[in-house]
Amino acid sequence: MGPVVSEYLLFPGRHHVLTRFQGEFLREHAAGRTVVWAVTSANHRTTKRNPIGFDRRQAAIERFSVLEGIRSLVVGVVDTPPTDEFAEVTVKAIEAGTDDLVRLTPANTVVACSTPEVSKLYERLGFVVIGVEPEGVVRPWDVLLMVAAGNESWRSEAHPATVDVFERYALDAHVQRCVNDPVVGDDGGLTTTRDYKTYADAFETAADRKWAQIREFVRPGRILDIGCATGATLQLVDADPRFHESDLIGVEVARHLYAECVHKKEQGRFANPNVYFYQRNMLGSAVFPPRSIDTTLTLALTHEIWSYADGARPETVQRFASALFAHTAPGGVWINSDVCGPAEPDRPVVLALDDSDGLNPAEPVELESFDDPAAYVGGLSTRARFFQFAQDFRRNARVPFEYAVQDGRLVLRLADAMDFLTRKDYVDNWLSETHEQFCGLNFAGWADVATQAGFTLDPSSKPWRNDWVIDNRIAPVAALSSLDGAELDWPDTHQLLIARR
Template sequence: MPRYLLFPGRHHLLTRFQADYLSRLAGTDGTVVWAVTSANHENTKRNPVPFHRREAAIERFSVLAGLRSVVVPVFDTAATDRFAEVTLKNVAAVTGLELTPADTVVACSTPEVAAMYARLGFPIAGVEADVEPAPARPWDVLLRLAAGDLTWRESAHPATVDVFDRYQLDDLVRAVVNDPVVGDEGGLTATRDYRTYAEAFADAAQRKWAAVRDHVRPGRIVDIGCGAGAVLELADREPALRESDLIGVEVARHLFEECVHKKAQGFFANPNVFFYRRNVLGGAVFAPRSVDTTMTFALTHEIWSYGDRMASLRRFVQAIYDHTVPGGVWINSDVCGPDGRDRPVRLRLSTSDGANPARPRTDLAELPAAEVAAYVGGLSTRARLDQFAVDYRFPFAHRPVEGRPETAELAFDAAMDFLTRKDYVDNWLSETQEQFCGLEYADWKALLTDVGFEVDAASGAYRNDWIVTNRLTPVAELSTPDGGPIEWPVTHVLSVARRPLNT
């Protein structure tokens, strides 16, 4: 019998088979060292269960199985062929145990991981891979749970079933694994640079708060899609809101972790500041009629883009209406399509501000982000339009005007979707997954009133003249198909929607 049994893995779910196998292998004197990988990840498809719940199940599992165990959290690392060494160093740092091939067997059913330990001389026990026919692996059992197959309880160890039942983790796993929007690592897209997004949120926070502060109703105040919490930091400084609860909801793991870090570092004076990591499309986040003010900034176009367009957006608007108290308010600031967004326009673009290759590239998704940014940033505005048409996830029809290659004819909303995105080269492959101009202001008013909101007179669409002056006018010109000039349209919407008092 080995003195130690090193058992690396994510360990979201423990099985009856594992209890029998580990008990036989460790005997009465061996110690199982549970190296719980991705311990700093939760609420993602790959890691739905937080570490402290995994640890609780392991400890209960060990008691019921009669195993002596120690649990070691191993934070997620970039892919490396030195993963085994990293794990062993974590074990030594946390427990003081220097595991060696002379006293340790590694229990691992993943061939690639087992091979790393074997190269270091450790004997390997294959767990499920040792048995024919192979029993269900823990992840397969968890996927059965996510699919609503109740037979997962027959394979799962009673310790896991108990912890899952007490903390309703089965509901959490189903919501996260089946989430239609969030990716494996807890973000909206794999190509998004969240560092630059957090910086942009912080830079714009003062402007956003100034636009909405007069409409905020004290009480329970929620910022959905709060980013790194920059707007809530400003709300926290308002004397009139010192008795209010300030709640941030963020789906992206990277940004949520920054919010939690800020709270731990004392950024907020109000003790009633809370952050939730939730996808609002996965179901209700708050109880009916429980929120006084909801704020959303640059969020609704993402719900439209990554969900099922109007169907997803309508579900979101309905969810906000449902959780708003009578007399409460939803304040939404986002991009907006031009009035008459379907009509054809002509777009004349500069060809002298960059390269003009014969055809757009089709392989940008295979390149590192820095190479994508350098390539797109080096294109002329006219060439960038052709590249946008290739990378854009939505239908995008444009045609060059005969005899005028610098000019293209396309729908008004398509023209503005390109023009408002053309300069975001650092996040090009992320930005081209989103549609800014899916709705015009009339569509917004119709949707809000149809759900039951009253649209405040402070609501309206507006044009960001800085964008027009600095980004559009120098390189682009809009006209009708017969050559008539078109004024630059609205680019953003601010809606202040109230739930009527008598509802």
């Protein structure tokens, strides 16, 4: 078949890397045509699947076009779930992205694509599709994995435009951090089952209470909130006149929450012009220069550092604290407000749980097969929920969680009892929450982590008990006693750690 005459050549793809082969291909097929680069997942960055932001991808494409002498239009296409309408979505996104100046039809456009499943979607609309990379040719994703592996031969496969942009913006190191991250998933979340809307609402609701607890310890200057979620705490810092000349910096690893922070800034929700957000995993590498941060906030974060540490929990949290000490200025402070385990984590206790407040199935189930896990867990009695938690917590958090049933009584470690009791009502994110261990360290353990890193503890540091949770969520359905039957008081559930350099 002879060459297809058309006005446009549509080239859909993520385009994180451009290759020398693509340069040869477009020199042959783009003559007399405008290449329309549909850059998919344009709203994603800093994830395993999409490590490079749209702005850097566009810069490389424009540089590529100049070097190859082709006329290009670059249009970002937001990420969509897998759909058989992908081709229609892309064509409509191009119309919207060019203010309807470019309308691609089978009569004026040929599509360049090497993915058979995607090619079929365009062919179904009547487009002629030509393949790009034949078998045996190194494809862009292969080159990206070479970058992630530190294989310097990627430079000989990548187009000079990509090499140039990667070198100028240090994108090779950025790709390595993202793709090799042991904590964050393919799409920039900690777990695939987390409902980020629920998390965002919870952070917004709790921000005032947390700020009231920590505000007196915050030092003006460069104020860093790690795990800033939706930026709600930084909004309260921004509203405090004491900090109107401070730099406010938020770091958030989860793509969904980071996007909300950026959205707030774009809406003008911050009066201070010196507000900055980073999407970064602080476990990956140092983010800020030594002795450059006056206040570091970690609110409801350190238990996640512990929980997602891929097995090396003590070493990981110690490395994290040491990194905080390194970037803290002399006289600066690390303020940590989070959950913690009881002072006597290994004490054996008897836990009595209500079995009249819900259903009592014979065995726990595999929740991953349920369309609505929250509804199922929410319908269980407190006692039945314990057995479901034990199964899911062991698997997801990779912890022993040992217990025995003696004459109908549950006998287990105090820390394990509190891990269940403080999480039993989190049904909306049950599968995600059971990845996390609240009671991995008690206050003394976290204090030791801080002092080993080099910090000095302020006398205001303390463990404390959330009596609202005890009175409203735990005590009505549970009772705690010693092995000899003596009633036990509820232990501390939270910590406030003020660590100074």
